[in-house]
Amino acid sequence: MVVRNFTKTAFLKLLPLLLRSTQRILQAKPGSNTDGRVPILVYHKITDLRLGLDAQWNVPPAMFAEHIAYLRSEKFNVLSLTDFYATLSRKRKLPPKPVVITFDDGYASMYRHAYPALKAFGFPATVFIAVDYVEKRSLFWWDRRVLERLPEAYESLRMLSWSEILEMQSSGIISFGSHTMTHPHLGRLPVEKIEYELATSKAVLERRLGRTIEFFAYPGGIRHYGDLSRETKKMLIHCGYRLACTSVFGRNGFGQNAYELKRIGIERTDSLPVFKAKISGGCDWLEAAQTAFQRVFNNVY
Numbered sequence: 001m002v003v004r005n006f007t008k009t010a011f012l013k014l015l016p017l018l019l020r021s022t023q024r025i026l027q028a029k030p031g032s033n034t035d036g037r038v039p040i041l042v043y044h045k046i047t048d049l050r051l052g053l054d055a056q057w058n059v060p061p062a063m064f065a066e067h068i069a070y071l072r073s074e075k076f077n078v079l080s081l082t083d084f085y086a087t088l089s090r091k092r093k094l095p096p097k098p099v100v101i102t103f104d105d106g107y108a109s110m111y112r113h114a115y116p117a118l119k120a121f122g123f124p125a126t127v128f129i130a131v132d133y134v135e136k137r138s139l140f141w142w143d144r145r146v147l148e149r150l151p152e153a154y155e156s157l158r159m160l161s162w163s164e165i166l167e168m169q170s171s172g173i174i175s176f177g178s179h180t181m182t183h184p185h186l187g188r189l190p191v192e193k194i195e196y197e198l199a200t201s202k203a204v205l206e207r208r209l210g211r212t213i214e215f216f217a218y219p220g221g222i223r224h225y226g227d228l229s230r231e232t233k234k235m236l237i238h239c240g241y242r243l244a245c246t247s248v249f250g251r252n253g254f255g256q257n258a259y260e261l262k263r264i265g266i267e268r269t270d271s272l273p274v275f276k277a278k279i280s281g282g283c284d285w286l287e288a289a290q291t292a293f294q295r296v297f298n299n300v301y
């Protein structure tokens with residue numbers, strides 16, 4: 001156990017270093033996204049907070065601003081998920097240098113620190129909502145732990161309110177998808193519970209937003225951890241979803257299964273050189289590293 005924890009800590013510490021050297025080794029040129037593979041970015045909280053089990057996913061607001069300023073200055077085509085789906089189903093041609101921006105869970109820090117910048121640039125993005133948490137204004141258990149230690153962190157931990165969600169929807173650039181009701185390991189549930197998570201979250205979002213909800217992101221998003229399965233895909237189709245995002249690292253080429261889209265998880269250590277490498281293919285090897293890591297270490301959530 002001690003050895004295992006040591007190895008895990010060493011792996012996580014070494015990762016940013018590996019990423020930076022990979023970018024140098026592979027000479028991943030900024031904006032070289034011309035191979036028809038689409039990176040779908042996934043952010044979580046946008047905050048300077050460094051506490052918590054999921055702190056690696058807390059991207060500082062200044063870093064987020066730097067990322068999207070880079071996309072703008074390098075003339076990336078930021079596609080909405082709807083437009084990306086149209087290219088995937090070959091109804092629309094893929095533009096050069098495509099990228100898609102998504103946020104998981106539905107944290108309010110996204111509204112505060114990402115939405116203004118996205119709006120200023122006219123960059124579309126999709127937020128996947130864990131519906132029960134927004135409905136009940138509750139926090140994830142790992143965020144409640146942080147709150148106990150640091151009550152003033154509430155604003156960084158809380159979920160979006162329906163009024164913030166509606167305001168963003170009315171801007172025309174932010175769209176929403178389902179991230180289930182209760183954020184479970186979906187693939188481990190019995191079929192009737194999978195149906196509840198998928199159908200109810202879709203129905204609540206549609207009632208609240210007055211829009212058809214067709215996009216989904218698996219909580220956790222890793223098959224090896226029981227987040228997706230043959231049953232989850234069947235049920236997604238049955239409930240009327242057209243697309244589902246995983247947390248498998250990578251970019252999406254033509255022919256990628258629409259219910260198993262890969263994404264590029266953005267972490268708080270992703271300074272601009274790492275960000276450039278991640279979106280331009282310089283870090284595609286991470287998919288294999290991620291799979292190996294997940295086979296050795298259990299999920300902590």
Ligand SMILES: [Zn+2]
Nearest residue numbers: 104105219220
């Ligand atoms: Zn999530």
